[in-house]
Amino acid sequence: MNIKEILERNPVIPAIKNKENLAEAINSNSEIIFVIMSNLINIDEIVSELKEKGKIVFVHIDMVEGLSNSSYGIEYLINRTKFDGIITTKHNIVSFANRNKIPVIQRFFILDSFSFKNTMLHIRENRPNAVEILPGVMPKIIKRICNLVNVPVITGGLIDDKEDIINALTAGAEGVSTTKIELWTM
Template sequence: MGNSFREIVEDCPVIATVKDVKSLEKSFESDSRIIFILFGDICNIASIIDRVKEQGRVAMVHLDLVSGFDGREIAVDYIRNMTRADGIISTKTAQVNRAKELGLYAVYRFFVLDSRSLENIRKQSAVTKPDCIEILPGIMPKIIARIVRAQRIPVIAGGMIDDKEDVMQALKAGAMAISTTKQELWFI
């Protein structure tokens, strides 16, 4: 894999997030070095990842959104042994831990709903030590700043980022990167 995940994210802070083949193909026109894959199934995920790797990009698979995986650790083993993915994204502690054990990059995704969510982020990320945490929605600059101050782990802001202003506010608040399905933002 070469560079650390942090170095790759720092180099290009807009992460193309794809949810279908059409957006996957469009992502290759962008400068994004990392592609978050939010679609596929157990039968086609390897070929989707191969397409990303053919373009020289870092392939990160959101295991919670791949049909046929049931949230267990064995899904991470499948990704490691049967595909060329660089890493995984998950909301599940066991999957993040397993990815780290297997030498894959791991992004731990959290939904920030209330102050209890903030405490959960602190506790879970301290235990799992993912490469990055991703917080959703990503349009909360004050909350992003609070999480960044409390973490030593890089923060990615994702979800509901609609325009350049949202991107700039998230980055200004301390997020290392943003992830978005908004294709026009891949080119800013």
């Protein structure tokens, strides 16, 4: 799976946070969907419905309610679902995913110069397949990150309108994830 190529075709990524968003995501033109909120009871059903429609599914495993943030949690999901990759903020989970050849997007929150510096360090150490930078409304920071890393950069968080998406993509991001359904058709 080449995340960079997928993002070239699908720069706006539907991020679903509830069952109501599922039908919209299934009917979207996007090949890739981020499942950012789920639980142990519904995750298999959500992933199955998306996969039946040919979607590439990344599950934010930190946000699967009831799941432990350990390698056992990922193994459980591997055995229960047919996701294509994971999203996580946890460094140990990125390492586990890499060892097991599971595509992984590592999510970072950039709050200040300290978190920026640590983000760069963790990207070099962890070697995720892609990174997601939050909040996604920081074009200057997005541009700096894109110039410093050699993995696809996705942004998300606080994406409210078309202008936010254009600013992020213009700054160098290859994708923008959003829960705003009205932006999924851009």
